[in-house]
Amino acid sequence: xxxxxxxxxxxxxxxxxxxxxxxxxxxxxxxxxxxxxxxxxxxxxxxxxxxxxxxxxxxxxxxxxxxxxxxxxxxxxxxxxxxxxxxxxxxxxxxxxxxxxxxxxxxxxxxxxxxxxxxxxxxxxxxxxxxxxxxxxxxxxxxxxxxxxxxxxxxxxxxxxxxxxxxxxxxxxxxxxxxxxxxxxxxxxxxxxxxxxxxxxxxxxxxxxxxxxxxxxxxxxxxxxxxxxxxxxxxxxxxxxxxxxxxxxxxxxxxxxxxxxxxxxx
Amino acid sequence: xxxxxxxxxxxxxxxxxxxxxxxxxxxxxxxxxxxxxxxxxxxxxxxxxxxxxxxxxxxxxxxxxxxxxxxxxxxxxxxxxxxxxxxxxxxxxxxxxxxxxxxxxxxxxxxxxxxxxxxxxxxxxxxxxxxxxxxxxxxxxxxxxxxxxxxxxxxxxxxxxxxxxxxxxxxxxxxxxxxxxxxxxxxxxxxxxxxxxxxxxxxxxxxxxxxxxxxxxxxxxxxxxxxxxxxxxxxxxxxxxxxxxxxxxxxxxxxxxxxxxxxxxxxxxxxxxxxx
Numbered sequence: 418x419x420x421x422x423x424x425x426x427x428x429x430x431x432x433x434x435x436x437x438x439x440x441x442x443x444x445x446x447x448x449x450x451x452x453x454x455x456x457x458x459x460x461x462x463x464x465x466x467x468x469x470x471x472x473x474x475x476x477x478x479x480x481x482x483x484x485x486x487x488x489x490x491x492x493x494x495x496x497x498x499x500x501x502x503x504x505x506x507x508x509x510x511x512x513x514x515x516x517x518x519x520x521x522x523x524x525x526x527x528x529x530x531x532x533x534x535x536x537x538x539x540x541x542x543x544x545x546x547x548x549x550x551x552x553x554x555x556x557x558x559x560x561x562x563x564x565x566x567x568x569x570x571x572x573x574x575x576x577x578x579x580x581x582x583x584x585x586x587x588x589x590x591x592x593x594x595x596x597x598x599x600x601x602x603x604x605x606x607x608x609x610x611x612x613x614x615x616x617x618x619x620x621x622x623x624x625x626x627x628x629x630x631x632x633x634x635x636x637x638x639x640x641x642x643x644x645x646x647x648x649x650x651x652x653x654x655x656x657x658x659x660x661x662x663x664x665x666x667x668x669x670x671x672x673x674x675x676x677x678x679x680x681x682x683x
Numbered sequence: 684x685x686x687x688x689x690x691x692x693x694x695x696x697x698x699x700x701x702x703x704x705x706x707x708x709x710x711x712x713x714x715x716x717x718x719x720x721x722x723x724x725x726x727x728x729x730x731x732x733x734x735x736x737x738x739x740x741x742x743x744x745x746x747x748x749x750x751x752x753x754x755x756x757x758x759x760x761x762x763x764x765x766x767x768x769x770x771x772x773x774x775x776x777x778x779x780x781x782x783x784x785x786x787x788x789x790x791x792x793x794x795x796x797x798x799x800x801x802x803x804x805x806x807x808x809x810x811x812x813x814x815x816x817x818x819x820x821x822x823x824x825x826x827x828x829x830x831x832x833x834x835x836x837x838x839x840x841x842x843x844x845x846x847x848x849x850x851x852x853x854x855x856x857x858x859x860x861x862x863x864x865x866x867x868x869x870x871x872x873x874x875x876x877x878x879x880x881x882x883x884x885x886x887x888x889x890x891x892x893x894x895x896x897x898x899x900x901x902x903x904x905x906x907x908x909x910x911x912x913x914x915x916x917x918x919x920x921x922x923x924x925x926x927x928x929x930x931x932x933x934x935x936x937x938x939x940x941x942x943x944x945x946x947x948x949x950x951x952x953x954x955x956x957x958x959x
Contacts, residue, residue: 480826483826483829483830485826485829485830509832509834510832512829512830512831512832513832515830517827517830519823519826519827520823521822521823523822523823523824523826523827524824525819525824525827526822526824536831536833537831537833540734540831540833540838541831541832541833585831589831
């Protein structure tokens with residue numbers, strides 16, 4: 418199963434490549450195959466949206482990219498380095514390239530907003546306290562969070578938590594930012610605001626964005642490339658209007674169920 | 684019909700299923716032991732990594748050590764007083780009340796002090812550490828640390844290890860002193876044993892070897908309880924039958940306290956047998 422042949426942005430340099438990757442879960446008798454020889458690439462500096470129904474392996478793809486899971490077979494290449502074959506120290510170096518916004522945001526609930534955003538700078542750089550303070554203040558200002566520095570995550574709304582998570586993810590100037598279901602639990606207005614924020618920050622910083630979402634079709638408005646997953650099949654598209662014409666039957670079926678006739682008409 | 688017969692033939696017999704189940708369980712236990720072994724290795728290695736989180740260490744010593752003083756004080760006082768009364772009752776039968784100081788102090792220093800301190804710390808601080816790390820795991824906070832290339836062992840686990848290794852022996856010393864005072868109160872003040880004989884007996888019978896045994900035990904118990912409690916929390920999603928979400932954290936926390944308590948009692952016997 419390979420989507421590489423259909424990938425419209427294949428000619429561009431790839432930030433991440435999956436080559437014949439398989440991943441399954443569960444113990445021997447109850448093994449569940451989530452990814453079956455999946456191949457695709459994520460072009461540099463662009464936004465790739467990975468969409469599909471629940472339990473189709475979208476978040477697994479992110480965890481494979483981060484080296485939090487190891488594939489059963491195949492290669493996950495970041496640049497030209499295979500994540501799956503890396504030792505702990507090399508993996509730590511590669512992870513410095515990434516910023517991650519988790520589905521549940523994963524803010525440290527015992528730290529304030531300021532401490533959460535400052536954490537990667539304190540732990541991974543040699544910046545002085547004053548430099549860290551200035552840098553965090555600038556980020557808080559950009560993301561309209563000024564005045565909330567001393568609050569704890571439990572005191573923030575869902576949308577504010579996402580913004581704090583994004584601020585933390587961007588602190589080390591990542592080359593690649595991964596978003597795991599970034600609008601889950603947000604109302605439509607907040608969802609639109611978050612999408613606008615993503616577009617603005619990506620245009621300003623020029624990072625490669627990988628967004629995993631089931632917010633279909635709204636999420637497609639952000640995409641330079643769309644990867645759809647359904648029941649073990651995967652296909653790659655340059656725009657949402659091409660999805661109903663996929664050569665993969667399960668992808669067409671998914672498009673019919675989720676996007677309806679409206680998408681078919683483009 | 685033929686197909687049904689073939690299906691039946693393909694099904695493993697009850698005995699095979701039983702043996703397979705045992706094998707499966709053995710493999711799970713071995714995997715779990717291996718996982719915990721690697722966890723212990725990384726936690727100890729994390730102690731040597733820079734930058735060391737000194738403020739976190741102080742915070743954890745405060746939580747594990749200073750925070751446990753009240754429960755340790757009352758447990759020690761109660762145990763010492765009961766020992767004083769029970770010891771007096773038994774020794775009185777042989778007219779050997781003068782040995783009470785010796786009996787109370789040796790029992791506390793070599794056995795009850797290290798064991799009860801470890802059990803109390805496992806119940807109070809061990810359960811909290813397990814739940815904290817378990818919640819951080821299920822809410823992806825530990826994944827977030829890894830994604831920021833921050834070593835979760837150095838950042839999160841190792842300070843707890845060092846704090847337990849500092850706090851538990853100190854709490855054991857407090858337990859011993861308060862316990863002996865409890866024994867003194869019950870034996871001397873309540874039952875009328877001679878105070879001079881109580882302390883003289885203690886001075887004569889307690890040797891450096893006995894003190895060393897108590898200290899070694901308290902270090903080993905500290906390591907066991909912090910290892911098991913933090914380790915179970917860290918692997919909350921990999922523990923068979925623990926369930927999911929909040930339920931898994933509560934199940935694993937209970938399991939961690941039970942396992943660390945049993946480990947303390949088993950190692951108490953082993954250390955006594957080897958070092959006495």
